[in-house]
Amino acid sequence: MATKTDTRETYYESIIKQGYSRRDFMKFATYIAAYMGVETSMIGQVVKSLETTYRVPVIWEHFQECTCCSESFIRSDHPIVSDIILNKISLDYTLTLMAASGHQAEAAKHETMEKYHGDYILCVEGSVPMANDGYCCIAGRSARELLLESAKGAKAIIAWGSCASNGCVQAAYPNPTEATPIHKIIKDKPIIRVPGCPPIGEVMAGIIVHMITFDRLPELDGLGRPKAFYAKRVHDSCYRRPYYDAGLFAESFDDENAKEGYCLYKVGCRGPMTYNACGTIRWNNGVSFPIQSGHGCIGCSEEDFWDNGPFYERLTSLGGFGIESSADTIGKVAAGVLAGGIAAHAIAANVSKRKELKDRNSRGRDNEKQLDD
Amino acid sequence: MESRNFKRVYVWELPVRIFHWINALCILVLAITGFIIADPVAILSNAEASESYWFGTVRFIHFATAYVFFFNMLLRIYWAFAGNKYASWKAFLPFSKKRWNNILHVLRIDILLQNEKVHDIRNISVGHNMVASLSYIALFVLALVQVFTGFALYADNSDWFLPDLFAWVVPLLGGDFAVRKVHHIATWFFIFFTIVHVYLVFYHDWLEGRGEVSSMFGGYKFIREDRLKKTPGNTKEKSEQPSESKPEDNPKEDEIIV
Known part of the structure; x- marks a missing residue:
C-alpha cells in the first residue's frame, strides 16, 4: 500500500497520538478481527498490520445518496472505529466531514489522486445519474465525470x-x-459492493481493516459482496428462526401471534431472501435490528428491494397486471379461465363429433348384443 | 355396421411409465408443499417453538421431493437415448414435413374440432401426437427452470456440490427476490399444463377409444388392425415394434407419428 519513503504515520501511531492506550488498541484489533470472521490466531496479524502499515489514502465520493452510509459509519460501535477509519485512514476527501471546502478541498483531492496514483482507495456513496449529467453536480462537475476521474487512479473501489x-x-x-x-x-477496477440502506457500520469498518491488514480485497461472493458479512441470509441468523421452523407465524402486527414474538414471514419479512449480517452484528452498538424490534426485514441490501413490494406481503406484485395483483391471483384467474375453456371445449367436442361418437357407440352396443354369454 | 379390429401395441415401456407416475407425484407434492411454504397458515399455539417443527417438515418434504424429481428427470433423459422410438428424444422434435402436417392436423381436428371428410387412420398418432410432444418440450423447459431456480435458492442451505452447481443463477437474476418470483410463477404453469394434459387424455380416450388412459398403466394402446403390416409375425397379439401401416407410404422406418 504506502511506500517506505512515506513520511506519514502508521495506524498505530495515529491511534496512540489520539490518546488511546495500547490496551484500547488491542481490544479494537480483537473486536474487528472477530467481525471480519478471521481466526483468533490472526489477531496478531491484524495488530502487526495496523502497527506497520502507513495509512491508506482514501477518497470518498458522494453522489445521489442520503448520506445514511456515512451516518452509519460514524456511529459504529467501537470509538476507535470512527476515529481510525474516518479521521485516520487519511480520508483525503469527503464532502460531508472534511474541514476544507471549495477550491482547497478540490486541490487536496487532486493532490492525492496524483501523488498516490494507483494506491488510493476510492469509496463511493450514491448512484450516478446517467440520464442527464445535470441531475447531480459537485463543484460544477457531473457525478459521472467525477467518478471516471477519481476511479482512474484507484487501487480498488468500495461501493x-x-x-x-x-x-x-x-x-x-x-x-x-x-x-x-x-x-x-x-x-476495469476491483469493486467491493457493500449493499444495505445503510450498511452496518461495523461491516464498513471490517472491510477497510481487512484491506489494510491483508493488503488485498476480502473474499467476495458472486455479486461482489464480502463473504464475511453477506454469505448468510438474515433469516439464517435470526433469533426468531425457531418460530419459522415450528410454523408459528404472526399474521398481522397487532395479533396475538405477533405479541408472542412469532416469525414475521407472513407479514412480508424479507429475511429469507436477504443477505446481510443484521442478525449477528445488529445495529446501534448491537442493541437491536428490525426484526428484533417487531418489524420484518425489508431486504434493503438486495437488488431492486424497492420495486419488490409491498413490504408487508409475502408475494410480490407483478408489473403490468395492476398494482395489487400477485402471481397467485393471476394464477387462480388463469386456472379458472382455463377450466371454463376446457368445459366449453368438451361440450363442443361432443357436439361437433356427434356423428363419429354415435357410430362408435352403436357399434359398441351391437357388439354387446352379439356376446356369447 | 361392421366392427373394427384392434391390435394391442406396446407403446410406453416400463421406465417411461415409472417416470410418468413418479413425475406426476413429485409435481403434486412439490406444488402443494410449495404453496404452503409460500403462504403458511398462521396458527397460535401454546407450545414452545422447540416442541414443534411442522414447517420445517414441510420444507424438508419439498426439498427431498425436489431431489427425487431431479433424478427422475435424469433417468428420463437417459431413457430418451435408450428407450423405444416413442420414448426417444427424436420423437419430440417436429423436424419433418410429415410432423408439421401432423401439428396442423391435430390443431384442426382436436383443437378446433373440425370433422374430416375422409377419415385417414394414419393421421392418428401411435405415441404422442406432435402437439403433445411440443407441450412436453415446454414442460421439460419448465422443469429446468424449476431445477435451476430451486437449487439456486437451496444452495446456501447445503454443503453438497450438486445444489452449489446452480448457485450462479442468483447473481444472474440479481438476487433471491427475482429467483423466488420465477420459481413461484413457474409453479402455476405446471398447474396449467396438468389441467390441459389430463383433459386431453380423457378427450382422446373418449373420442378415439383406443386406451389412451390405460396406456400409461399397462403400456399398451390399441391400434386398428389395418395399420399393421400383413406379415405372419403380426398375427401375434403383442408386437414390440409396431410398424407403419403400409411400407410404401412410409419409407422412413423411424417415423413415428403416422
Whole structure:
C-alpha cells in the first residue's frame, strides 16, 4: 500500500497520538478481527498490520445518496472505529466531514489522486445519474465525470450502500434519472459492493481493516459482496428462526401471534431472501435490528428491494397486471379461465363429433348384443 | 355396421411409465408443499417453538421431493437415448414435413374440432401426437427452470456440490427476490399444463377409444388392425415394434407419428 519513503504515520501511531492506550488498541484489533470472521490466531496479524502499515489514502465520493452510509459509519460501535477509519485512514476527501471546502478541498483531492496514483482507495456513496449529467453536480462537475476521474487512479473501489451497489431508491421504477450503480459504469477496477440502506457500520469498518491488514480485497461472493458479512441470509441468523421452523407465524402486527414474538414471514419479512449480517452484528452498538424490534426485514441490501413490494406481503406484485395483483391471483384467474375453456371445449367436442361418437357407440352396443354369454 | 379390429401395441415401456407416475407425484407434492411454504397458515399455539417443527417438515418434504424429481428427470433423459422410438428424444422434435402436417392436423381436428371428410387412420398418432410432444418440450423447459431456480435458492442451505452447481443463477437474476418470483410463477404453469394434459387424455380416450388412459398403466394402446403390416409375425397379439401401416407410404422406418 504506502511506500517506505512515506513520511506519514502508521495506524498505530495515529491511534496512540489520539490518546488511546495500547490496551484500547488491542481490544479494537480483537473486536474487528472477530467481525471480519478471521481466526483468533490472526489477531496478531491484524495488530502487526495496523502497527506497520502507513495509512491508506482514501477518497470518498458522494453522489445521489442520503448520506445514511456515512451516518452509519460514524456511529459504529467501537470509538476507535470512527476515529481510525474516518479521521485516520487519511480520508483525503469527503464532502460531508472534511474541514476544507471549495477550491482547497478540490486541490487536496487532486493532490492525492496524483501523488498516490494507483494506491488510493476510492469509496463511493450514491448512484450516478446517467440520464442527464445535470441531475447531480459537485463543484460544477457531473457525478459521472467525477467518478471516471477519481476511479482512474484507484487501487480498488468500495461501493458503499445500496445506492452505489444496486441503485437503491433512486433506481426504483421508473428510474427517471437512470440512477446507475458503480459496477455498471466502472469495469476495469476491483469493486467491493457493500449493499444495505445503510450498511452496518461495523461491516464498513471490517472491510477497510481487512484491506489494510491483508493488503488485498476480502473474499467476495458472486455479486461482489464480502463473504464475511453477506454469505448468510438474515433469516439464517435470526433469533426468531425457531418460530419459522415450528410454523408459528404472526399474521398481522397487532395479533396475538405477533405479541408472542412469532416469525414475521407472513407479514412480508424479507429475511429469507436477504443477505446481510443484521442478525449477528445488529445495529446501534448491537442493541437491536428490525426484526428484533417487531418489524420484518425489508431486504434493503438486495437488488431492486424497492420495486419488490409491498413490504408487508409475502408475494410480490407483478408489473403490468395492476398494482395489487400477485402471481397467485393471476394464477387462480388463469386456472379458472382455463377450466371454463376446457368445459366449453368438451361440450363442443361432443357436439361437433356427434356423428363419429354415435357410430362408435352403436357399434359398441351391437357388439354387446352379439356376446356369447 | 361392421366392427373394427384392434391390435394391442406396446407403446410406453416400463421406465417411461415409472417416470410418468413418479413425475406426476413429485409435481403434486412439490406444488402443494410449495404453496404452503409460500403462504403458511398462521396458527397460535401454546407450545414452545422447540416442541414443534411442522414447517420445517414441510420444507424438508419439498426439498427431498425436489431431489427425487431431479433424478427422475435424469433417468428420463437417459431413457430418451435408450428407450423405444416413442420414448426417444427424436420423437419430440417436429423436424419433418410429415410432423408439421401432423401439428396442423391435430390443431384442426382436436383443437378446433373440425370433422374430416375422409377419415385417414394414419393421421392418428401411435405415441404422442406432435402437439403433445411440443407441450412436453415446454414442460421439460419448465422443469429446468424449476431445477435451476430451486437449487439456486437451496444452495446456501447445503454443503453438497450438486445444489452449489446452480448457485450462479442468483447473481444472474440479481438476487433471491427475482429467483423466488420465477420459481413461484413457474409453479402455476405446471398447474396449467396438468389441467390441459389430463383433459386431453380423457378427450382422446373418449373420442378415439383406443386406451389412451390405460396406456400409461399397462403400456399398451390399441391400434386398428389395418395399420399393421400383413406379415405372419403380426398375427401375434403383442408386437414390440409396431410398424407403419403400409411400407410404401412410409419409407422412413423411424417415423413415428403416422
